[in-house]
Structures are given as C-alpha cells and as structure tokens.
Amino acid sequence: MTVIRLVAAALLLLPTAAIAAEGMPQLDFANKLTTAQVVWGAIIFVVLYLLLSRWALPQVGAVLATREATISADLDTARAAKAKADAAIVDLTDATQRARAEAQASIANAIDQAKQAAAAQSATANAKLEAQITAAEQSIGAARTAAMGALREVATDTANTVINRLTGLTPNSARVDSAVGALLAARGQT
Amino acid sequence: MAAEHTIDALGQFKLTPALGALGASVNFTQSNLMMLIASGLTLALLYFGARPRAIVPGRLQAAAEMAYNFIHDMCVSQIGEEGKRFFPFVFTLFFFVLMGNLLGLLPYSFTYTSHIAVTAALAIMVIVLVTLVAVLTHGTTFFTTYFFPPGAPKLLAPIIIPVEIISYLSRPVSLSIRLFANMVAGHVMFEVFASFTVMLAGSAALGHLGPVIAIGPVALNVILVGFELLVACLQAYVFAILTCIYLHDAVHLH
Structure with a gap:
C-alpha cells in the first residue's frame, strides 16, 4: 500500500515538478542560449551539408561505382568465357560427329569390300564346282552310254548261254538279238 | 517521504554554455557541442567506411554503404529520379536527427532534438x-494548381483552397512537434522512473524493502532504453521520409 501511495504521489508530483522547474527550458525563449543554439545549429548543419555533399558522400559513391564497374566487368569476362566454352563444346560435338561418321563410313566400306571379295570368291568356287559337276555328269553320261551299249551284248550273251544250258541247242543268234532288242525297246532302253 | 527527492524531469533540457569561457562568450551551448559530435561521427563513418575501397566490404564499409544506399534508395523511390539532387540534403537531415536522437540516449549527454527551437x-x-523547389520547378502555376487542383468544382474553391493552405502550413508544425515531443517524452520517462528508484531505495517508510522494490523502475528503464532506441531511429526515418514526400509533391505537384 505504501508503494502505491508513493507511486501515486510521485505521479501527482510530476506536473507540479514540471511547473515548479521554471516551465520547460525548451520554451524559455527569454534565454538567449535558446536562440543562440539555433544559430550555431544552422552553421553546423550547413557545414555538415557542405562536407557531406562535397567530400564524404562522393567517396562512398565512388566506392559503390567502382564495385558496380568491377562486378559488371567480371560478369562480362565470365560471359565471354562462357561463350568461348560454348563454342568449344560445339566444335567438340562437331568433331566427334564427323569422326563418328567417318568411322562408320570406313566400316561400311570395309564390310562392302569384304562382301564383294566373298561374293567373287564364292562365284569362282561355284564356277569351278559347276565345271566339275558338268565334267562328272558328262563322264557319267559316257559311262552310262557305254554301259547301255554293253547291255544288249550282255543280254544277248546271257540269253544264248541260258538257252544253251536249258535246251542244249545253239540258238539262232539273229532271233535272240531281235528279241533282246524288242525287250530293251519296250523298257525304253536302247 | 517523496520530499526527500523531488522529480526534476525537465532540468535535463536546460541549456548551459559549453567549451569553457570561449564557448560562453559566443553562446556556444552543450546542445551545439552534441551537434558537432554528431556531425563528426557522421563524417567519420563515411570517411573511415569508404577508405578501404574494398570490393568486398568490411563491417564499417558495409555500414557506410548501407547508410548511403538507404537514403539514396529512399530519395529515388519517394521523389523519383530527380530525387538524386536532394540526396545529400536528405542524408544530412537524416543523420543530423538520427545522431542527435541516439547520442541523447547516452548518459550525461544532451539531446538537441528535444528542443523545439532546433526541430x-x-x-x-x-x-x-x-x-x-516547387516555385523554381513550376513557377507560379504551383500556387494555382497545388492549392486548387485542376478539375475540382469551382463552387468548392472557398473550402478547398483554405484546407489546402492550412494543411500545407501545418506540415512544419507537425514535423517539428512530432520529433520534439517524442524525444522529450522519452527522456522525461527515463528521469521519472530513475527518480522512483532513488525515492524507493531511500524511503525510510519501506526500510530494507525499499531497495528491493526499487529494482522495478530500473528494469522498466532498461526496457525503455530499447524502446527509445527504436523511437530514435524511427523518428529520424519519419523526418527524412516526410521530407522526401514533401519534395515529391514539390517536384510532381501531388
């Protein structure tokens, strides 16, 4: 309770204290210091303005301008480097593609040549085989013709021998021959 | 009880001559001394901040550049491109007020922005x-267009023109009283709570309990210092930005 009373007393005292202390010193315009401070303040303000605008602020402005210039120059350099790198990448891609195309072309070429060589080889081999087959067929044909020629003789002889053994007679060779010839003709073999 | 210590909340605003006999002879007050210190600190911040000229700034250089860019951006965004012309003026004004407000928070110092004459x-x-600026930019058309906007009904002229004139003339009043009152109120509160501490601690009625309770006003004053730091920066900002807004009006006519 004492505290509250104390605080209340102090708060009540405040305005009285303000009035008691010869009013606000700020409103005491009879005091020549009040106006003198404004005159001095104006002088200080003008000097501060001149020093700031002519000397201090341009320095900071120069630092900021230098930074801006440096950063933009660095950015330009970086952009140029990037452009160069991009060009190099394009060159590299081109070269790779060209090399790949060349390699593929030479591979295709080699395959083509190998195919042609193989085809030529097989053609000669085929021709040789063909010739051999033809020769073999011809010799077979000759052998067959010879065998067929002999067939009549063999058949006639066999017929004569068989007749001779069975009958003990010497067959008429002209008849046997014609009979064999007729039979061979009937089977389509001459 | 309370009579042991009277609260003299306004004594702190009393002007006294500074710099000895020489200062007294030219009526140089402690208020002007604080103005000199504030100006010196502002110039030192920029000079020592800009001196390293580093591309990657150190702390002080960053502070100087931040101060520069803050006011520069304020001028350009509020006034427009023409605002660059007024940048040194707004910068001077802002730092004159800001340094005055902040230095005034130091013990044994003096707050020159708490004097209505200064503000x-x-x-x-x-x-x-x-x-x-308005007259030089627009000539006499400023008076006709600013105080009576074109297109407004002629019948309303007797109302609009006095209202515009009063609002124009009330600008310096509100500008000066806002800063003055904020500074005075803060410093009076400091004094009052500090006096409470002295009164409570020395109170015979409370005995040993007095010093314990006296911690309350001290704690309150600690919080108040933080609040007053905010007010100091805010009032300087308000002063500068209102100046920018008025300059915008002068350059662009509304």
Whole structure:
C-alpha cells in the first residue's frame, strides 16, 4: 500500500515538478542560449551539408561505382568465357560427329569390300564346282552310254548261254538279238 | 517521504554554455557541442567506411554503404529520379536527427532534438526548401494548381483552397512537434522512473524493502532504453521520409 501511495504521489508530483522547474527550458525563449543554439545549429548543419555533399558522400559513391564497374566487368569476362566454352563444346560435338561418321563410313566400306571379295570368291568356287559337276555328269553320261551299249551284248550273251544250258541247242543268234532288242525297246532302253 | 527527492524531469533540457569561457562568450551551448559530435561521427563513418575501397566490404564499409544506399534508395523511390539532387540534403537531415536522437540516449549527454527551437528550425528549413523547389520547378502555376487542383468544382474553391493552405502550413508544425515531443517524452520517462528508484531505495517508510522494490523502475528503464532506441531511429526515418514526400509533391505537384 505504501508503494502505491508513493507511486501515486510521485505521479501527482510530476506536473507540479514540471511547473515548479521554471516551465520547460525548451520554451524559455527569454534565454538567449535558446536562440543562440539555433544559430550555431544552422552553421553546423550547413557545414555538415557542405562536407557531406562535397567530400564524404562522393567517396562512398565512388566506392559503390567502382564495385558496380568491377562486378559488371567480371560478369562480362565470365560471359565471354562462357561463350568461348560454348563454342568449344560445339566444335567438340562437331568433331566427334564427323569422326563418328567417318568411322562408320570406313566400316561400311570395309564390310562392302569384304562382301564383294566373298561374293567373287564364292562365284569362282561355284564356277569351278559347276565345271566339275558338268565334267562328272558328262563322264557319267559316257559311262552310262557305254554301259547301255554293253547291255544288249550282255543280254544277248546271257540269253544264248541260258538257252544253251536249258535246251542244249545253239540258238539262232539273229532271233535272240531281235528279241533282246524288242525287250530293251519296250523298257525304253536302247 | 517523496520530499526527500523531488522529480526534476525537465532540468535535463536546460541549456548551459559549453567549451569553457570561449564557448560562453559566443553562446556556444552543450546542445551545439552534441551537434558537432554528431556531425563528426557522421563524417567519420563515411570517411573511415569508404577508405578501404574494398570490393568486398568490411563491417564499417558495409555500414557506410548501407547508410548511403538507404537514403539514396529512399530519395529515388519517394521523389523519383530527380530525387538524386536532394540526396545529400536528405542524408544530412537524416543523420543530423538520427545522431542527435541516439547520442541523447547516452548518459550525461544532451539531446538537441528535444528542443523545439532546433526541430522547428529544421522543419522550417525543409518547408522553405520544398516551397523554393516547387516555385523554381513550376513557377507560379504551383500556387494555382497545388492549392486548387485542376478539375475540382469551382463552387468548392472557398473550402478547398483554405484546407489546402492550412494543411500545407501545418506540415512544419507537425514535423517539428512530432520529433520534439517524442524525444522529450522519452527522456522525461527515463528521469521519472530513475527518480522512483532513488525515492524507493531511500524511503525510510519501506526500510530494507525499499531497495528491493526499487529494482522495478530500473528494469522498466532498461526496457525503455530499447524502446527509445527504436523511437530514435524511427523518428529520424519519419523526418527524412516526410521530407522526401514533401519534395515529391514539390517536384510532381501531388
């Protein structure tokens, strides 16, 4: 309770204290210091303005301008480097593609040549085989013709021998021959 | 009880001559001494901040650049591209007020922005400059178009013109009283709570309990210091940005 009373007393005292202390010193315009401070303040303000605008602020402005210039120059350099790198990448891609195309072309070429060589080889081999087959067929044909020629003789002889053994007679060779010839003709073999 | 210590909340605003006999002979007050210190600190911040000229700034250089860019951006965004012309002026004004407010929070110092004479002088300077800029930019058309906007009904002229004139003339009043009152209120509160501490601690009625309770006002004052730091920066900002807005009006006519 004492505290509250104390605080209340102090708060009540405040305005009285303000009035008691010869009013606000700020409103005491009879005091020549009040106006003198404004005159001095104006002088200080003008000097501060001149020093700031002519000397201090341009320095900071120069630092900021230098930074801006440096950063933009660095950015330009970086952009140029990037452009160069991009060009190099394009060159590299081109070269790779060209090399790949060349390699593929030479591979295709080699395959083509190998195919042609193989085809030529097989053609000669085929021709040789063909010739051999033809020769073999011809010799077979000759052998067959010879065998067929002999067939009549063999058949006639066999017929004569068989007749001779069975009958003990010497067959008429002209008849046997014609009979064999007729039979061979009937089977389509001459 | 309370009679042991009277609260003299306004004594702190009393002007006294500074710099010895020489200062007294030219009426140089402690208020002007604080102005000199504030100006010196502002110049030192920029000079020592800009001196390293580093591409990657150190702490002080960053602070100087931040101060520069803050006011520069404020001028350009509020006034427009023409605002660059007024940048040194707004910078001077902002730092004159800011340093005055902040230095005033130091013990044994003096807050020159708590004097209505100083804030009124600043506000009158602003309004004279704004009017000069407006007249130099637009000639006499400023008076006809600013105080009576074209297109407004002629019948309303007897109302609009006095209202516009009063609002124009009230600018320096509100500008100066806002800063003055904020500073005075803060410092009076400090004094009052500090006096409570002294009164409570020395109170015979409370005995040993007094010093314990006296911690309350001290704690309150600690919180108040933080609040006053905010007010100091905010009032400087308000003063500068209102100046920018008035300059915008002068350059662009509304």
